[in-house]
Amino acid sequence: MTARFPALLMARRNLSRNRLRSALAALGIVIGVLAIATLGIFGNVLQTTATSELGGIGNQVIVSPNADAGSETLSPRELREVRRVAADRGTVVPLITDGAVARGSGESTVVQLYGTDDPGALFEARDGTLPTRHRQGAIVGSAVADRLGVEVGGAVEIEGTRYRVVAVLAEGEDVTPVGPDEAVVLPEDEFAQDRYDRVVIGADSGRAAAAVAAEIRDRLNVRTERVSVFELSAVLERIGEFFALLNAFLVGLGSISLLVAGVSIFNVMLMSTAERRQEIGVLRAVGVRRADVLRTLLVEAVLLGVAGGLLGVLASVLLALGLVAYVDGIGLAALPTLANAAYLVGAFAFGVLVSLVSGAYPAWKAARERPVESLRG
Amino acid sequence: MTGPDPADGAARPERGATAATASGARPVVELRGVTKTYESGGGTVVALSEVDFAVAPGEFVAVVGPSGSGKSTMLNVLGLLDAPSEGDRYLAGRDVTGLTDAERTDARKDAVGFVFQDYHLIPTLTALENVTLPTLFDRDGAADDRARDLLDRVGLGDRLDHTPDRLSGGQKQRVAIARALINRPGVLLADEPTGNLDRATGTTILEEFRRICAAGVAVVAVTHDDLVTEYADRTVELVDGALR
Numbered sequence: 039m040t041a042r043f044p045a046l047l048m049a050r051r052n053l054s055r056n057r058l059r060s061a062l063a064a065l066g067i068v069i070g071v072l073a074i075a076t077l078g079i080f081g082n083v084l085q086t087t088a089t090s091e092l093g094g095i096g097n098q099v100i101v102s103p104n105a106d107a108g109s110e111t112l113s114p115r116e117l118r119e120v121r122r123v124a125a126d127r128g129t130v131v132p133l134i135t136d137g138a139v140a141r142g143s144g145e146s147t148v149v150q151l152y153g154t155d156d157p158g159a160l161f162e163a164r165d166g167t168l169p170t171r172h173r174q175g176a177i178v179g180s181a182v183a184d185r186l187g188v189e190v191g192g193a194v195e196i197e198g199t200r201y202r203v204v205a206v207l208a209e210g211e212d213v214t215p216v217g218p219d220e221a222v223v224l225p226e227d228e229f230a231q232d233r234y235d236r237v238v239i240g241a242d243s244g245r246a247a248a249a250v251a252a253e254i255r256d257r258l259n260v261r262t263e264r265v266s267v268f269e270l271s272a273v274l275e276r277i278g279e280f281f282a283l284l285n286a287f288l289v290g291l292g293s294i295s296l297l298v299a300g301v302s303i304f305n306v307m308l309m310s311t312a313e314r315r316q317e318i319g320v321l322r323a324v325g326v327r328r329a330d331v332l333r334t335l336l337v338e339a340v341l342l343g344v345a346g347g348l349l350g351v352l353a354s355v356l357l358a359l360g361l362v363a364y365v366d367g368i369g370l371a372a373l374p375t376l377a378n379a380a381y382l383v384g385a386f387a388f389g390v391l392v393s394l395v396s397g398a399y400p401a402w403k404a405a406r407e408r409p410v411e412s413l414r415g
Numbered sequence: 416m417t418g419p420d421p422a423d424g425a426a427r428p429e430r431g432a433t434a435a436t437a438s439g440a441r442p443v444v445e446l447r448g449v450t451k452t453y454e455s456g457g458g459t460v461v462a463l464s465e466v467d468f469a470v471a472p473g474e475f476v477a478v479v480g481p482s483g484s485g486k487s488t489m490l491n492v493l494g495l496l497d498a499p500s501e502g503d504r505y506l507a508g509r510d511v512t513g514l515t516d517a518e519r520t521d522a523r524k525d526a527v528g529f530v531f532q533d534y535h536l537i538p539t540l541t542a543l544e545n546v547t548l549p550t551l552f553d554r555d556g557a558a559d560d561r562a563r564d565l566l567d568r569v570g571l572g573d574r575l576d577h578t579p580d581r582l583s584g585g586q587k588q589r590v591a592i593a594r595a596l597i598n599r600p601g602v603l604l605a606d607e608p609t610g611n612l613d614r615a616t617g618t619t620i621l622e623e624f625r626r627i628c629a630a631g632v633a634v635v636a637v638t639h640d641d642l643v644t645e646y647a648d649r650t651v652e653l654v655d656g657a658l659r
Contacts, residue, residue, distance in 0.1 A: 044551040051539035320535040323496060324549040324594065325524020327517060410496045413531070 045330065049338040052310070060342060063299075063306040067346025068353065070296025071389040075354035077292045078381035080361065081285035083372045088281070089274065096274035097128070099239040099251045100215050104263045111233035116258055116265060120237050123253045128241035131159045132234035133216070140178075140222055142186035142194040149182050151196070152216070153226045160238060161218050166190040166205030176201035177223040180209045196222060215268060244271040289381075293388070299346070300392040307339055307400035318404050319412030332405040339397020340390060347389035351382050441508050442469035443526075443601035443633045444493050449502035451488050451656075462488040463499070464656040470602060470633045475624060477644045478637045480653035486637040487606060489653065493635060494527045494604045495519045507601050524549050528595025528632075532607035534587040536579040536594075542566060543575040546593045558597060565593035569623060585616035592623055596632070603627060605636040609643060621646040 053060040089096075101120055103109040112120075117132060124130045134153030139146055154160070157177055158168045164180055176194050178186075183206045188194055192203045207218040216238055226232075241247035251269040258265050311318065321331055358378070362370050404412075451463040462485040470476050480486050491497035492504060495511060503512045506526050514522060536545045546562035547555075566572055569589040571582075579587055588608065595603050605624070609617035617640065624634045625646060636643050644650045652659040 048539075048551070055539055316533075316535060317537055320529075320531075320537070321548070322520065323494070323523070323529050323535075325520055325598070326549065326552060327520050329517075330552040408496075410491050413496070413535070 043337075045334040045337045046341075048334045049341055052314070052334075052338055053341060056310070059306055059310070063303050064342045064346035064349070066299030066302040067296070067343050067389045067393060068350040070292065070299040070392070071347045071350025071385045072353045072357070073292030073295045074289055074388060075292075075351060075381050075385035076357050077288035078285060078385065079354065079358045079373070079378045081281065081288050082375065082377050082381065083358070083361065083368055085278070085281040085285070086372045086375065087368055089278070096244040096271045097241045097247045098216075098270060099124075099128075099241060099247050099254070100268040101237040101239070101254060101265050102268070103235060104266050107262055107264055109264065111231065111235045112237065112265065113233070117234060117237065119257050120239070120254055123257060124239045124241070124250050127246045127250055128239050129159050131156060131238045131240070133160075133236040133238060134226060134229045134231060134234055135236050136229065138196050138222070140182060140186060140194050140196050142188040142192065145186045147182060147185045149179070149196075149222045150217075150220050151229075152221055152223045153229045154223060155226050157223045159240065160216060161221075161223065162208040163205040164208040166203075168205050172223070172225045173227075174202070174225060175204035177205045177207060178203050179207045179217075179219045179221040181219040182222060194222065196224070199228070244274055247271040248275075292385070296385075296388060296392050299389075300396040303339060303342055303393050304396040304400065306342075307335070307397045308403075310338075311335060311400045311404035315404070315407070315412045318407070319409040319414075322409035323413060328405045332401050335401030335404060336394060336397055339393045339401065342397075343390040343393025346393070347386040350389060351386050354382065354385070440471045442505070443472050443507055444635070445469040445505040446489070446492065446499070447503045447505070449492060449499040449504060451485070451492060451497070452500045461656050463492065466502070466656070466658055468493075468651070468658060470635055472601065472633055473628045473631045475628045475634045475646065475648045476636070477647035477650040478635060478653060479639070479644060479650055484653040485656040486653050488656075490604050490606055490635065490637050493602075494529060495523045525598055526600050526602070528592075528598070528600040528603040530588070530591050530595050530603060530605040530608050532610040534579070534584070534591045534611075536587055536590055538579050541576045541578055542571060542582065542590045545579070545590055546597055548594060549597050561597055562593065565596055566590070568626075569593050583616075584612050585619060588612065588616075588620050589623065592620070592627070596627065600632065602633040602635060605634060605638075607638055607640070608636055609638065609640045614642065617642055 101112070103112050112132075121130050131154060136151040138149055138151050140149045155172045156170070157172050158170060161168065161177070168177065176196070178188060178194060183189065183203070186194060188203050190203055190206060193200050194203060201224065207221065210218045239247070239250055241250050247269050248271045251267045251271075254265070254267050318331055322328065358373055362368050362373060446466050446468040449463055449466045450461070453460045453462060466489065468489070478486050478489060488497060492499050495506070495514070499512070503510060505511065506522055511519070511522055537548065540548065543559070543562050543566065546565060547558045550558035563572070563575065566575060569592055571586060571589055571593070574582060574586065579590070582590065592603070603624075609620055612620060621643060624636070628634055636647065638644070
């Protein structure tokens with residue numbers, strides 16, 4: 039290898055001449071790369087964890103009639119429009135909503151009533167199974183079930199009608215306007231009204247949700263504000279932007295330390311080329327070209343950067359693993375992402391680049407000096 | 416100037432290209448009307464003044480003169496390390512006055528070998544690596560063998576892997592001589608080659624120079640040392656930048 043890359047041989051020997059000084063110069067790069075990569079990865083992990091906490095709500099679009107426009111329900115035409123817009127971009131679940139008092143086992147509580155024939159599209163069951171076509175019985179939210187002390191197979195009484203409890207809903211982790219915990223889900227036929235007053239669209243992605251919401255507004259709210267469209271993808275986008283800003287700030291902070299490391303490499307290269315002035319003059323005198331001298335000195339600086347960068351990357355991987363090991367709620371799965379790999383590679387590349395740039399002037403200055411001057415010492 | 420070298424007389428001088436040397440052969444290096452001036456402080460310093468100088472192949476020339484007489488400048492101009500202010504210089508019959516820096520570097524590598532008073536070996540490289548230094552960036556596969564051979568010839572065949580700090584002054588100077596010869600130059604330029612050596616060691620170096628000359632390589636040595644002039648074919652004296 040060194041036979042084919044003589045610059046590498048010379049550079050390595052020169053760096054080993056003053057090991058402590060070389061190590062300290064590389065240490066600066068280690069710290070800089072470590073700072074950038076670690077802060078970047080931590081920011082990423084924070085963002086990944088936070089957005090997965092927020093879950094799927096970013097994909098939800100909720101359409102309800104605009105009460106100010108005098109409408110309490112959605113017309114069949116409006117529902118058709120919503121279905122058309124959302125087609126191929128997500129599932130559409132129309133709901134009838136109401137409030138009521140539920141009784142069971144001698145207790146009573148205020149509940150949110152949802153009327154739908156397809157509860158599986160919106161909710162998950164904790165006990166029992168959700169019917170694919172909801173025809174009879176009540177599905178009770180976990181908080182309601184706990185307060186009333188009812189279980190699957192028990193009964194709740196709503197507005198004077200008794201319903202057998204067919205399932206209890208799982209606790210909702212997400213923040214959503216259609217929360218399962220305080221709900222009782224009944225078949226649509228149990229409601230006096232036959233028109234829906236809410237449509238929940240579960241879009242395939244946050245982007246699809248935003249597009250669907252925009253299109254529904256465009257189509258239905260042309261002349262008057264007939265429906266209000268609620269979606270969280272915009273909010274999530276804001277949150278994402280915040281994290282991106284935070285990350286940029288953290289990485290910027292890390293970059294400053296790498297620049298400081300660059301100054302130290304600059305200094306070391308300037309010193310070591312000044313000390314070796316005569317040697318460089320000899321190289322030039324015996325017929326080594328200016329470009330080869332320059333290359334050798336640049337390789338020296340780059341070697342410092344590569345060594346420091348590799349150590350920095352290694353250290354930040356270890357730190358990230360430590361974060362996973364010691365902080366609950368952060369999974370190992372949050373680490374091997376493309377973005378994290380990009381931070382590692384980017385920090386390493388930046389470290390090498392800073393070394394190269396820092397070494398450039400001292401190398402150029404040394405290679406440029408006339409051998410007659412440098413030989414004089 | 417001393418008399419002609421009896422071993423050399425066959426070659427005829429080429430008209431126009433270069434001037435005839437004392438021996439009549441085409442010179443390996445030549446200066447014609449070379450003047451070198453420096454701007455220094457308030458005025459102009461004349462380091463070399465109208466110097467005409469030629470060295471024949473295999474000739475050993477000693478250049479003597481007081482300090483500041485321009486000896487080192489003359490060596491640097493001969494070795495293409497410094498450019499003359501006026502006049503022309505020739506290397507192996509080729510006019511090298513107007514070469515670019517890169518061309519000068521290549522010409523230096525091919526045609527000139529340097530030996531310095533302070534040896535100027537690279538401390539991180541072994542004796543063998545120091546000798547191959549001029550060819551380091553050339554992908555010259557045979558350089559290693561030549562270097563071994565040269566070190567063998569100067570009596571350091573068993574010191575190939577020694578770094579300079581493990582060599583004596585005389586050994587270092589012999590490594591430097593081997594380095595100067597690695598590209599088979601026509602001339603070896605030596606700046607006070609015995610300046611840091613005791614008399615006995617200096618003698619071995621000068622004997623080395625004689626062997627080199629016998630092989631057809633010219634040696635120009637700038638010196639204060641009378642011992643050098645004893646070994647030289649001829650001695651020229653520089654006074655205030657002018658040859659006597």
